[in-house]
Amino acid sequence: xxxxxxxxxxxxxxxxxxxxxxxxxxxxxxxxxxxxxxxxxxxxxxxxxxxxxxxxxxxxxxxxxxxxxxxxxxxxxxxxxxxxxxxxxxxxxxxxxxxxxxxxxxxxxxxxxxxxxxxxxxxxxxxxxxxxxxxxxxxxxxxxxxxxxxxxxxxxxxxxxxxxxxxxxxxxxxxxxxxxxxxxxxxxxxxxxxxxxxxxxxxxxxxxxxxxxxxxxxxxxxxxxxxxxxxxxxx
Numbered sequence: 001x002x003x004x005x006x007x008x009x010x011x012x013x014x015x016x017x018x019x020x021x022x023x024x025x026x027x028x029x030x031x032x033x034x035x036x037x038x039x040x041x042x043x044x045x046x047x048x049x050x051x052x053x054x055x056x057x058x059x060x061x062x063x064x065x066x067x068x069x070x071x072x073x074x075x076x077x078x079x080x081x082x083x084x085x086x087x088x089x090x091x092x093x094x095x096x097x098x099x100x101x102x103x104x105x106x107x108x109x110x111x112x113x114x115x116x117x118x119x120x121x122x123x124x125x126x127x128x129x130x131x132x133x134x135x136x137x138x139x140x141x142x143x144x145x146x147x148x149x150x151x152x153x154x155x156x157x158x159x160x161x162x163x164x165x166x167x168x169x170x171x172x173x174x175x176x177x178x179x180x181x182x183x184x185x186x187x188x189x190x191x192x193x194x195x196x197x198x199x200x201x202x203x204x205x206x207x208x209x210x211x212x213x214x215x216x217x218x219x220x221x222x223x224x225x226x227x228x229x230x231x232x233x234x235x
Contacts, residue, residue, distance in 0.1 A: 003088050004109075005090070006094070011044050011075075012045060013048050017048050017096060024094070039052045040079050043067060072177070076093055077179050088162050090162060104120065117193070118160075123198040145227045148189060154184075160183075177222060178223045181223070
């Protein structure tokens with residue numbers, strides 16, 4: 001029986017974390033007793049960690065970790081490495097803001113043997129035209145820097161086979177902010193099978209987005225510098 005670890009980073013998500021756990025925990029229960037739902041609190045300044053920790057008495061396959069605030073990329077990397085260390089066969093990552101649907105996971109799990117990386121591409125998005133613009137610009141940047149065209153390199157809906165992911169992670173710097181983007185690029189560059197499936201992408205279900213327009217610009221500038229620094233290494 002394949003063991004699945006669902007990795008969900010969370011930062012200041014006290015308004016969403018209860019519903020997130022309630023929605024996703026049944027998936028790991030259905031797959032098997034050794035599977036886990038792993039919430040990683042990224043140094044939240046609200047009640048996210050305490051709320052999630054208290055729910056462990058209700059949800060037996062829930063694991064809650066916390067760490068200093070480093071951002072989304074380092075947080076998911078920690079989750080991936082945690083899953084691999086604990087013997088997961090597959091790791092799935094999504095976010096804690098309620099924009100993705102557990103009901104769409106079954107097609108990914110059903111097709112897990114077909115590809116090492118299965119990505120849910122956000123064909124129709126409800127999170128605003130600004131975010132869509134960023135995604136399109138990112139596609140062009142990845143094409144220019146790495147010669148790779150992806151449908152949705154940074155999608156927070158991805159299922160990965162751990163045996164391949166462990167190899168890929170050796171090339172990802174520990175503090176890389178857009179780690180999911182780089183992971184997608186590495187899979188594509190190495191010719192590992194990548195499958196894309198359309199998913200629903202809703203508006204944030206509660207709380208406030210912690211990344212504003214100025215932050216997006218700063219992140220973009222930092223990402224381009226990191227991409228350029230890694231280009232020779234990846235090639």
